[in-house]
Amino acid sequence: MATPARGRMIPYAFVAPALVLMFVILLAPVIVAVVLSFTDYGLGNTSVSWVGWDNYEKIFKHSRYEKMMIATLLYVGVVVPVSLGLGLGAALLIKSLRWGGDLYKTIYFLPVMAALLAMAIVWEFTLNPTIGIVNKTLASYCDVQWLRAWPWFDQGCRDTFPLWLGEKEYALWTLCFIGIWQAFGFNMVLYLAGLTSIPRELYHAAEMDGAKSAWDRFRLVTWPMLGPTTVFVVTITAIRSFQVFDTVEAIFPDSGGPAKSAYVMMFVIYEKGIKQNLIGFGAAVTVLFLLFVLALTLIQHRMVERRTHYA
Amino acid sequence: MIGSRTNLGEALKHLVLILGALVVILPFYVMISYSLKSPGEIERNEGGFIGAQAPMVDERCVKLSEPDKKAIAAAKPKHAGKSDREIKDILLEKVRADCTMSPVVFNYSKAFSEAPLLLYLLNGVIVTLSIFFIQVLVALPCAYALAKLKFWGRGVVFGLVLFCLLIPVHAIALPLYIMLAKLGLTNTYAALIVPWTISVFGIFLMRQFFLTVPDDLIDAARMDGMTEFSIVWRVMLPTAIPALLAFAIFSVVAHWNDYFWPRVVITGNRDLFTPPLGLREFKGDADGSFYGPMMATATVIVTPLIIAFLLAQRRFIEGITLTGMK
Numbered sequence: 001m002a003t004p005a006r007g008r009m010i011p012y013a014f015v016a017p018a019l020v021l022m023f024v025i026l027l028a029p030v031i032v033a034v035v036l037s038f039t040d041y042g043l044g045n046t047s048v049s050w051v052g053w054d055n056y057e058k059i060f061k062h063s064r065y066e067k068m069m070i071a072t073l074l075y076v077g078v079v080v081p082v083s084l085g086l087g088l089g090a091a092l093l094i095k096s097l098r099w100g101g102d103l104y105k106t107i108y109f110l111p112v113m114a115a116l117l118a119m120a121i122v123w124e125f126t127l128n129p130t131i132g133i134v135n136k137t138l139a140s141y142c143d144v145q146w147l148r149a150w151p152w153f154d155q156g157c158r159d160t161f162p163l164w165l166g167e168k169e170y171a172l173w174t175l176c177f178i179g180i181w182q183a184f185g186f187n188m189v190l191y192l193a194g195l196t197s198i199p200r201e202l203y204h205a206a207e208m209d210g211a212k213s214a215w216d217r218f219r220l221v222t223w224p225m226l227g228p229t230t231v232f233v234v235t236i237t238a239i240r241s242f243q244v245f246d247t248v249e250a251i252f253p254d255s256g257g258p259a260k261s262a263y264v265m266m267f268v269i270y271e272k273g274i275k276q277n278l279i280g281f282g283a284a285v286t287v288l289f290l291l292f293v294l295a296l297t298l299i300q301h302r303m304v305e306r307r308t309h310y311a
Numbered sequence: 312m313i314g315s316r317t318n319l320g321e322a323l324k325h326l327v328l329i330l331g332a333l334v335v336i337l338p339f340y341v342m343i344s345y346s347l348k349s350p351g352e353i354e355r356n357e358g359g360f361i362g363a364q365a366p367m368v369d370e371r372c373v374k375l376s377e378p379d380k381k382a383i384a385a386a387k388p389k390h391a392g393k394s395d396r397e398i399k400d401i402l403l404e405k406v407r408a409d410c411t412m413s414p415v416v417f418n419y420s421k422a423f424s425e426a427p428l429l430l431y432l433l434n435g436v437i438v439t440l441s442i443f444f445i446q447v448l449v450a451l452p453c454a455y456a457l458a459k460l461k462f463w464g465r466g467v468v469f470g471l472v473l474f475c476l477l478i479p480v481h482a483i484a485l486p487l488y489i490m491l492a493k494l495g496l497t498n499t500y501a502a503l504i505v506p507w508t509i510s511v512f513g514i515f516l517m518r519q520f521f522l523t524v525p526d527d528l529i530d531a532a533r534m535d536g537m538t539e540f541s542i543v544w545r546v547m548l549p550t551a552i553p554a555l556l557a558f559a560i561f562s563v564v565a566h567w568n569d570y571f572w573p574r575v576v577i578t579g580n581r582d583l584f585t586p587p588l589g590l591r592e593f594k595g596d597a598d599g600s601f602y603g604p605m606m607a608t609a610t611v612i613v614t615p616l617i618i619a620f621l622l623a624q625r626r627f628i629e630g631i632t633l634t635g636m637k
Binding site: 125186 | 321324325327328331332334335336337338339341342345353354356448449450452453455456457460461462465468471472475477478479480481482483484485486487488489490492505506508509511514539540543564567568570571574575586587590591594595602605606609612613616617620621624627628631632
């Protein structure tokens, strides 16, 4: 430090680039989105007018945006609990194995590494009703009598198997499946880390207190001790599934799914705001989206706080 | 720990886990298998995993190099006494032979020749590395100041970092896009890189790491006459290599695989496509017979990270689940 005066300025010089970028790239856009959501702005438009709550009213009145809310919330509501359950289940099973656990861990983590867009396209082929391997395999088991006892399967053999991504009864569920396929390995790894940090003495103590069955040990020790991990898994999976876009855009580029059944929020922001230049409306969806994320994070904080008071 | 220790129990667990593994691997199997097989084998679902690899004729290649009048005239002296028609057939036969290849060669050569896949891969490398380097350049001094320097307003700055952690960059894509468009920056490398230059998560992570570095180390460096600037880059950076490596994996995986942001800011200029955009465009253009090359493209895009992951699993899992440290 050459002079004290210069020395005192050094910390500010160090944080300045980060501060400027934080304001320009993260905070300013939030404010811009809020302001634009009350206008009918579009790139290249000569005039902009203030439309008040019109954009928001549209979201809550039009049936297609009702579908957007249903699709988004249903997607999150399915992907979060199922990928949490599968992640936890896989972690418990792997942890309890005598050998081979690492191999499963590696395999289950593969989808986390792969570009979701590429894998969405591959899934689309895999589930293709005419050339896809899934329906071909299903059809090849039609001779098996005991499988025909399953009404759904019998129906598929006599008529056709589902089009998966092609019909509105199945499309969103199929997307949820791809989302779960991609996410659960990540949750598994977090749970494996959480399981490792549970002290073994707790299990001994629980056993001495009469927790004999595996279920009792899980209920009384494992699950409560995994609380912080669970809160985190739920939050991060929910925020990520709210942002689902790649699979929808790759598979339903023009429509958002059969009968708009997979018309999720990020897709709407892209379609309305960027493709159709209805920026005011897109901004309103953006604000709504940010409110969802904020609400999720606040809930997470509340849960974490309650836990620490409890402990 | 949970469940019985009998062999039966162990076997059941393996059974469940193997079934799960089959579902997880299915699309990877399909992707690689299709990238090896001929269009006919794909359509009829035959040939097992790698197909028969029977030589196939690339009809498009034949069409492109069909012998024209000039070629026939040029070949006339060699085939004296034959009619033009016959010469054409001979030449065509030769072209067909040249355009015959095994399905795997067809698929992968088409992947690289139908679209400039190499350029897309290069773009992917440029974008992901630039993002990572700028992120470190911005985050490291800030993290150092937040962890080790006392200054008025430090709490406010850190509070701001924590607040910004709440904002998913994808969610504010629309206003960012407008700002970039107003600056005339859409369809540039800058548009792909700039929004990611600030990683509040990186700042937070590095700050937490720097808190664990003993003050004595920094004091000693100051005694040696080092400036604060060189302390950041010559003392703190080397100590932070493990944390930085984890952050590098986190950042590179996220941006190599990112599809949404490039889709938003790269609208026309194919020269700036990143790998996922290139694959998506391939899908848009493809007709029925191009499943093989498309799956070859997908394989080429997905493979680098998968191989890196298989080679350094522990580091990758650490890096990707970094977010779990919050």
